Amino acid sequence: MLTVYIVDDSLxxxxxxxxxxxxxxxxxxxxxxxxxxEALDEIRKSHPDIVIxxxxxxxxxxxxxxxxxxxxxxxxxxxxxxxxxxxxYRQACIDAGADYFFSKLDEFEMIRKTLSFIRLHHQNKIHxxxxxxxxx
Numbered sequence: 001m002l003t004v005y006i007v008d009d010s011l012x013x014x015x016x017x018x019x020x021x022x023x024x025x026x027x028x029x030x031x032x033x034x035x036x037x038e039a040l041d042e043i044r045k046s047h048p049d050i051v052i053x054x055x056x057x058x059x060x061x062x063x064x065x066x067x068x069x070x071x072x073x074x075x076x077x078x079x080x081x082x083x084x085x086x087x088x089y090r091q092a093c094i095d096a097g098a099d100y101f102f103s104k105l106d107e108f109e110m111i112r113k114t115l116s117f118i119r120l121h122h123q124n125k126i127h128x129x130x131x132x133x134x135x136x
Contacts (some may be wrong), residue, residue: 001026001027001028001032002026002027002028002049002050002115002118002119003027003028003029003034003046003047003048003049003050004020004021004027004028004029004030004034004048004049004050004052004115005029005030005031005039005042005046005048005050005051005052005053006021006029006031006032006033006051006052007032007033007034007036007039007043007044007051007053007054007057007062007065008032008034008052008054008057008081009034009035009056009057009058010034010036010054012067013026013054013104014032014034014041016108017052017111019030019110020108020111021115023110024112024114024115024119025119026048026119027115027116027119027131029059030046030048031046031048034057034058035057035058035059035064036057036058036059036060036061036064037060037063039053039057039065040065040068040069043069043076044072047074047076048076048079049076049118050076050078050079050115050118051076051077051078051079052081052111053065053066053069053078053079053080053081054080054081054091055080055081055082055083055084055093056082056083056084058092062080062082063089063092063093064107066078066080066093066096066097066098067096067097070096070097070107075097075102077099077118078097078098078099078100079099079100079101079102079104079111079114079115080093080098080100080101080102081101081103081104081111082101082102082104083095083103083104083105085101085102085105085107087102088103093106099122100114102114115133
């Protein structure tokens, strides 16, 4: 079972993402938050396989949160989402370690397709790699 943690300041978007993820067999929501500091604490405690992270958050940018997540050698896959899919944001996310970057405006279905792809093709690899890195 793949676990997903959702970070977005919009409750409507978190609910929409949760509903979309709930329909994917073998994937479950590990948690969600609209606050970047709370989200980091929860991600560190729950060790989800995947984090869906909005770029724009109150009090702290999603890119800063991404950098903190990726400091852990056993970090989860991070899917960045935004209403502002500008080239400079995409590049900043890639530079900070994002695994995927999607626009909420016209690529929302790609989030679901990506989760399904990861579940089908990478689930065992994710779990074995994370176990190995945690032992080190």
